[in-house]
Amino acid sequence: MAREYDLIIFGATGFTGQYVVMEVARVADEEKLTWAVAGRHVEKLKQVLEKAENVTGKSLTNVGVIKADVSDPNSLSEMAKKGKIVLNCVGPYRFYGEAVVKACVENGTSHLDISGEPQFLERMQLDYNSTARDNDCYVVGACGFDSIPADMGTVFLEQEFDGQVNSVETYLNIKAKHGFRLHYGTWQSAIYGFACANELKPLRKKLFPQRLPECQPKLKSRGPLHQNPIVKSWCLPFPGSDRSVVMRSQRYLYEKEKKRPVQMSAYVQFTSLIAAVLMISTATVFGIFASFKFGRSLLEKYPKVFSFGAFDHKGPTKKEMDGTSFVLTLAGKGWSEKLAEPTDVNKSRPEKELVVQVSGPEPGYVATPICLVQAALVLLREADKLPSEGGVYPPGAAFGKTSLIKRLTKYGVKFETGLKSSL
Template identity: 30%
Template sequence: MTQREFDLVLYGATGFAGKLTAEYLARSGAQARIALAGRSEERLRAVRDSLGAGARDWPLLTADASVPATLDAMAARTQVVVTAVGPYTKYGLPLVAACAEAGTDYADLTGETMFIRESIDQFHKQALDTGARIVHSCGFDSVPSDLTTYALYRRAAADGAGHLGDTDLVVRTLAGGVSGGTVASTMEFMRTSSRDPHARQLMNDPYTLSPDRAAEPELGGQPDIRWRRGGEIAPELAGYWTGAFAMAGPNTRIVRRSNALLDYAYGRRFAYSEQMSLGRSLAAPLAAAVVTGSSAVALGLGGRYFDRLPATLVERVAPKPGTGPSEQTRMRGRYRVETYTTTSSGARYVASMAQQGDPGYQATAVLLGECGLALALDRDKLSDLRGVLTPAAAMGDALLARFPAADVQLETTALRRTEMIGARGTPV
């Protein structure tokens, strides 16, 4: 790429997630040439003025998703566009188009699987030709899922322990609010799937985002909604119960796409699922059943009859896009996930990842900021892949190197071998 005016442009800097990302970049992006972009120069200036001396000279760019020419102009001036403007199904494709055309790297926060599928279908080939990296799902959805699995792959490869087999992410701690942007994205997905039977069919396929569906292994069902005894996942979780995790659908498909994009480096027998720990009390089995059953009913009804449901009631109660909790509430939030795997040699590992801060807001802003900075500044550490990518496939090594300085804790640990038989009938 020829030298461009900016290393990174943050688009949507006046929204709630955008402001938090701008604050993070002001603290951590001192080496980068950064600009802020959005529809209103006045609001952009107010955001910039709130960021302190480090951002005082950041340029302001006016760009609007409804005016594609403004997106084209923005993409042509920078190496990387980081966008917090959603729902992406409604607003995202024109910016993907602009970046694919200009050969500009791109990172977003989407958890909208059908948007990613459209991005692949329409722009993957063009991005390959121009050298653009279009990287979706760079927040809490789906960096912890994608990077813990990638870290396990790197650890197993370094140890000569073989390929990854049964791999399960368990959310052990999750404290924080629901993002207004996440609610808007969920509503948009429900609307799409209720009107489009083909979209519902695709969402039932574990390899919805595969670059080559026919090349994927047939491993049987890998359900997104399930409840299990913790001991079926790993002996270390014996006594715990797990239930459905709300973001398993998009996250699992991102992780499976990473494996395919990396030429099945994780393995041809790599099977991946996600669930949430619900404790080990006497009530835990009931909680697991209720959470999982409720998720199944909500997804089933929403996917078929959303237009007939009182969706406006949900939208009235839920946080609005561009809004969020107080700073004190955000800082009290936290999460911790653990991803367990058994390799083809029988070795067992766990990768744990944790951050302090509300997952949907504070932690996500850090992850999006680090993804943007990795694309902009760590180009020698990025993979050679181009096109529509995932965080792990585009910049796995760069992110692993960046995490410690960003207070993102990610570590892998070798576990004791055992002859216990897991839920899929394989030794763990």
């Protein structure tokens, strides 16, 4: 079936969607893309294109405008039929994502999203992998800051390691000169992700009935609060989707390529002990309120109060975004020699270490559009390097053999080798 557009941005009028529109506008001429924007309100979509024209200096008169609404399955189906790939920017995906995935896979259209919601990502794999495979299309979630730096960073570390990687620990550092804020949609996703965390265990039992082999030596947790010697700062466990996404990629590589799975832990850095303790206090209050209905309604009603200004309905200003960047440090440990089989046990302690870094601009609304758009271009251009079958995949499984890392580095999300040493 001939498709009118290479890419369709669904949810183009949303806070993140507008930045995705600008990013596609910047690269469309060079990549010779045909593309469209989609959403509920045609006039608002036209306004988004006008704004993108003013910001980028690109003429967007040939960009398509499609009316589509998550509450209208027929409109989603008609939208999906017009594009090769839908970039879904409408979250929280728990509430609005499945209808778009369903419309895409039923029409053989590939679907990329920027979800950081493990329950949604894993449920889509459970429910739609077979249909996507049968209809020869790809559904790849977590294609934004959650969780391309961590997942593709792990791929990059393994490529550079020259040996057998046993474990990877990641450390996220957000640098903000003028304060760091995120939009309300991310806050809402976090509320319901925490509230419904008990869904994950039974979901994973259905999705992954067979456990991964237990690799030795086992990666030990560094505890809830610790001063980390690798990044020389106070750290807490990172509550995002990175670990779940990376481990889904590792499972795919084990099952399809018999590659020994890498163990992984994720942490976030803080500038001081006081900042880390304040975060613990904030997270405790958040957890208590998110655990019951009235508390969730308060969190949703007063995001700025409960997050101490980190989340609101307006999102960050241009000044705040311009002054914000991230560095994700990945520390890998293993051996110089590869094991013959993925279930083999190396009786010696890991004797090799490699540190790599993924760095880039403001993560939510600058790096995320870069990651999403470059992932879409790889999906569009490098079919021979994707998994041989359509299906639902995490980024590392889908794009591990493509030029995505090279493309991201070109556009400002850099993958670089750090310190090599013996332990």
